[in-house]
Amino acid sequence: MKDEDSQMRDVFQTMQALIESGGHSFRFAPKSLRDLKHDLNKVKRYVATQAADAWVVLGAGMDILQWFADQATPAFSFGGHLLKIGIAGTGFMNHHSRLPRKGGQDGE
Numbered sequence: 001m002k003d004e005d006s007q008m009r010d011v012f013q014t015m016q017a018l019i020e021s022g023g024h025s026f027r028f029a030p031k032s033l034r035d036l037k038h039d040l041n042k043v044k045r046y047v048a049t050q051a052a053d054a055w056v057v058l059g060a061g062m063d064i065l066q067w068f069a070d071q072a073t074p075a076f077s078f079g080g081h082l083l084k085i086g087i088a089g090t091g092f093m094n095h096h097s098r099l100p101r102k103g104g105q106d107g108e
Helices: 004-021 040-048 062-069
Strands: 055-058 075-081 088-092
Touching: 040 062, 055 062, 062 075
Parallel strands: 055 075, 075 088
Antiparallel strands: none
16 A cells, blocks of 8 residues: 555645646745645745746645635645535535444534
């Protein structure tokens, strides 16, 4: 079985190939959310310095995803918390409280 880093690399290579096959360009921003310490104000300032037709946002918290959702530039969330945020994506839906707990109780 592949490790997580290898799987993520495969996912992004596939995403890049699909985007480029549609005639678009794909590049990684020089700084990541980790580099920006997941700080919304730092993200806002950084995004303002980068030209992009769309953003793929990896593992962002709700405040950052909401900010991207409110912008004119399209964004797609990959692995972030999407509940009640108007952004396209795949990731955590904060559904864990509804998962059955040990002993068959559903956490209510």
